Amino acid sequence: MTSAEEKPPRALLAGASRRWVRLLPWGVAFVLCVALLPTTIQVLTADYGLNGAVASALAVAQSAPLLLAVVRPLQAWCVIFAADVAGALALLTVDFEERLLWPFPPMGIVGYIGLCLALGLRESRRTLVLVWLATAGANVGLGFVSPHGTSAESVLLTILGGVALLLAGALRERYEAQRRLAEQETISEAERGRRTLLEERARIARELHDVVAHHMSVITVQADTAEYRLDGLPPHVREEFTSIAATARESLVEMRRLLGVLRNEEAHGELAPQPGLTRIGQLVEATARAGMPVEFTPCDADVPEAVGLSAYRIVQEALANVVRHAPGAPTQVSVSESASQDGARLTVLVVNGPPPEPPAAPLEEGGTGHGLVGMRERVRLVGGTLDAGPLPDGGFRVAARIPLNGKDST
Template identity: 55%
Template sequence: MNNPTLQDRLQELPRSLARPSPDRRALLADSPSFWLRALPPTLGLTLVATLLPIDIVVLTGSYGLDGYPATVLALAQTVPLLLAVRRPLPAWWIVAAATAATAAVTLDSPPGAGPWPWPAGTLIGYLFLMGALALRERGQALLAVWLVTLFGTVGAAAAFGQRAGGAPAVAVVLTGAVLLLGWSLRGRGEARRRLAEQEEISEAERGLRTLLEERARIARELHDVVAHHMSVITVQADSAPYRLTGLPPEAVAEFTTIAAAARSSLAEMRRLLGVLRSERGDPDKAPQPGVGDLRRLVDTVAQAGVSAELAVGPEVEALTPLPAALDLSVYRIVQEALANVVRHAPGARTRVTLAAGEGALRVTVVNSPPAPGGAAVEPSGSTGHGLVGMRERVRLLDGRLDTGPLPDGGFRVAAVLPITTPGESAP
């Protein structure tokens, strides 16, 4: 696209007067200070209340106008100052026309009556209007307004030089100075606002970079510690039937189950590492486990000496497929609850129940006291992240979680999760 020429810019000036800013908010509405936000309307009201009676008195007493035309002209010159708080360019059209009409009807007034064509009250209101324009309109519109003021004032002074005196020069200089000052302050404010926005963006980017670095560090530690040990367990479990002779079939099956569980854990660990190392957090599109995988999970736990049962109500099966977040959360809650049974209550009888009703899915995991003589992998008083993770998942789904010991020495985990089908919002 070609850059506009000087001629194009000059032709654009008159059109800019017909295109006011689309922003109809009050001037300084974005200011964080209440006093600055209140300044334009307060000043506008004050000027109208002050200048209106003064203009009427000056036009009737000094310039010799009758009361009715003097009142109409004074209203046309002052009341639009209230409009200028939100729409300064339309207000300027009204005030400019009223100023020209006042100059025309006061032309025959005696030279000592007052400054012409800019009575003092009219010039004060006009300067306020220039400030409002500078804070709202584009630079082309400001230049066009000042040129209209310049040519109108200079033309009147050239035609009626004896009547004009020095008032035209003062008016032209003051209006130009107010426009230039207001436009400079506005540009400075916009520059500071953009700088603040860039600082916010930079701060967000720094925070994201710190988060990614921390995730990468966690991924490295997980890989160096957990993944390494899980790999060793897998290799030892796979090779045990070949290294140890005379193992009974039950022991060989146990080692096979341990190796399969270790490989499954490694697969999930690799997926987690991929998420931690990815900036977007979704590098792996592999299906996540869900309610359909609970049967295999329960069978795996049974190999660890936990007698577990799974009961899924027909109303739950009728809901499939469940929303992805709900499906995964149910699996993770049951997985963590069963893992706690294995660690803290070896040999305990466990029942996993899934039921649905009243727009919610109820997940219950109840275990009996540990079997006599069973040694817990971890002491019952140890602090881990299992229950914390459950609560976080339930909270994300706007559900409820109830956990605690039972009178007979067992433990109960119960979650109530709202059901949302794909495309629907949570109730």
């Protein structure tokens, strides 16, 4: 039984996407085994004059492990290499013609080349070099006892085996390089998405800081001026207002420190008042002046500043996406307040149709990905939901539902 830490060996090319590629090593090994086993017996007995039992044993030892090579090529090499050397020594006991190959007959060379291909696809460079050195060493050692003298044909296995190891090793390393590159691209894409999300959250936090800071400033002013605006306050009540004002001022200082962490040198316009529902009409008018047919249904509801800011940014980003990806498309923008069992909610709807004609080229090359990410983050932070996606006619729809009572109304 294998331990929990050990993984069963995978077959060669098991990670291929196509089924026929995964089955290819098994098919090649099976064909070689079926073809070489009887051929080896026939050649060793008929041509070389080797005993039938010995020839059969050598044929099985040299051919059957080719099936094992699909899963464990190094172990299969150990068996076949020993069988090839044993076969060369066994041939020294018989008198065969000089024209016949020795120390390794043609069938052994064919099987060994297939084995080297399997080794190259699985093992490291160091292992492949050691395998080739062992092959060359066996060739050289057997050359000293050659019955007919040394010849160029006697080193055929060393040459062909080395070529097979080199080619298969190069293919394996190329595949590994491509796999690592694909993994790195996947990691980079995930990191880009994570960075985009963090940048958008930081930008939203900077904007929400101004909203919260405004409320804290109002609290501070009201607490500081309470004793002048209200007559006859008891001393302990005045002390309470003074404590409230001091606490609010400390909170403002801490928030400014937090904002200093969130701000960066590239952020501009941070001191400008944050837009809300009343500014959406100006945004739509500016888009219409740029040549976009936009219809706007306004809403004059009194909503929290954070909700108004989120609604404005959602409309702003949605209109920007229409300009980028569907210039000239008719667009409808509506902001409405509705009531339900869970309370009131604000609905922001931006729907555009297909563009009159496909743009010749995109207005932007490779967007930053902030659009939908930013909209979803804004809606999530105020407890709402966002529904965005293409329409059957080729248009696009963005619908945000933001609760006005602090919880999702969906």
